[in-house]
Amino acid sequence: MRTRDPRPNLDRDRIVRTALAVIDRDGVAGLTMRKFGAELGVDPMAVYYYLPDKGALFDAVVEAVHDEMGELEVGPDATWQSVVWEASQRMRTVLRRHPHTVPLIGTRPVLSPKMLAASDRLIGQLVDTGLTAATALNILACVRAFTIGYLLIEVGVPAGPPIEKAGEVGDVMAGYPALAAGMAQGYDPDRQFDLGLRALVDGWVASAGSGH
Amino acid sequence: MRTRDPRPNLDRDRIVRTALAVIDRDGVAGLTMRKFGAELGVDPMAVYYYLPDKGALFDAVVEAVHDEMGELEVGPDATWQSVVWEASQRMRTVLRRHPHTVPLIGTRPVLSPKMLAASDRLIGQLVDTGLTAATALNILACVRAFTIGYLLIEVGVPAGPPIEKAGEVGDVMAGYPALAAGMAQGYDPDRQFDLGLRALVDGWVASAGSGH
DNA sequence: ACCTGAACACCGTTCAAGT
DNA sequence: ACCTGAACACCGTTCAAGT
DSSP, X not given: OOOOOSSOSOOHHHHHHXXXXXXXXXXSTTOOHHHHHHHHTSOGGGGGGTSSSHHHHHHHHHHHHHHHTOOOOOOTTOOHHHHHHHHHHHHHHHHHHSXXXXXXXXXXXXXXXXXXXXXXXXXXXXXXXXXXXXXXXXXXXXXXXXXXXXXXXXXXXXXXXXXXXXXXXXXHGGGOHHHHHHTTTOOOHHHHHHHHHHHHHHHXXXXXXXXX | XXXXXXXXXXXXHHHHHHHHHHHHHHOSTTOOHHHHHHHHTSOGGGGGGTSSSXXXXXXXXXXXXXXXXXXXXXXXTOOHHHHHHHHHHHHHHHHHHSGGXXXXXXXXXXXXXXXXXXXXXXXXXXXXXXXXXXXXXXXXHHHHHHHHHHHHHHHOOOSSSOOOOOSOHHHHGGGOHHHHHHTTTOOOHHHHHHXXXXXXXHHHHHHHOSOO
16 A cells, blocks of 8 residues: 655665665674565565675675775875874774674775775875885785774674684683783773784884885 | 495594685685585585584684694794794785685684683793783784784685676776876785784884883 | 566575484 | 484575566
């Protein structure tokens, strides 16, 4: 008895936004094309009119998440260190809003025009602060590796079937004194990350020069 | 007409070694329980006698790869920098032999006794060189993040269905001058990685002290 | 142009049964 | 103890068909 909307009730944007929402809620493995169709209120195969396959859907989600990072505005007195720092922190902030997408981001290097343009722009901004393009690319690759690698460990979302249980972590720690000592003060992932990022950025200056 | 071997022709070790070999050959998605049974020459369900499910098989593969890294022998004049450097390089070497396992390693933080013992040992070795346990854990986490993050980008193995094609990379680069300039000299992943790792290690000294 | 629905060729896993 | 085989409840995707 529902009136049918004569206009298409599906479009690429709605599909991608919904996919991201489903992944945020149910994880990557929780997004099946069949359940996804139900979520959208259409036949599961309707999605294939807009995207060739599930891989393309994942790539589109990766792009959507990257879009959420926006563009960096760089002041005239910015250093390359400040630009790199800001880029990394922003990536971290956005990915912590979408923890289930981290394995996707780390694993699907989308080479769409939009993604390439974003990289090109960022490298250009780094070059403007005095780096060579090659050095900019190098440090960006390293900082990205650190950022997503750290998030991967931090969120610890298994990509496949569930992980074997290992009992109470607290109990297990008893047999590993150095590990236990290291974790005695508790651990603050943000602080740890900041220390690592700072080391990576500052260390580049100390050991490799600033690109000229 | 074949004579049946009266002894079990399956054991956990053979299962795990074969699984790693299959993943090396066909990728993670190429390992299905049904094909895996055929590979082993048994009914697919035979594996379930030794491991509860596919996730446990993946965890066992992760452990097997970690085992391949072996233990670090640390001389009396070793610095924490040399220990961390060696641990990272060894991880990189082993994972480059098993590129398809990288997403698995990055995504399945196995907490088995063996893995915990290995971490405990390494932290202990770092403490012996003068670091506090907390600092050792922190820098280890950061170096691991960098190492697997870098490998993840480097090997670029899609975890899900195949990636959307983006035409010839060379052609596409035309519209992205900074990117093109950065890649003009070609790129040497080993050198890039070494620079990043060195920055991370040296930077830690410069900005956070050496733990006392 | 946009969506449906049946069909195909797969999956992982449970469970009772065989030896 | 160790392995089999049928069965269950799913998958992603193709393709012809509907409107």
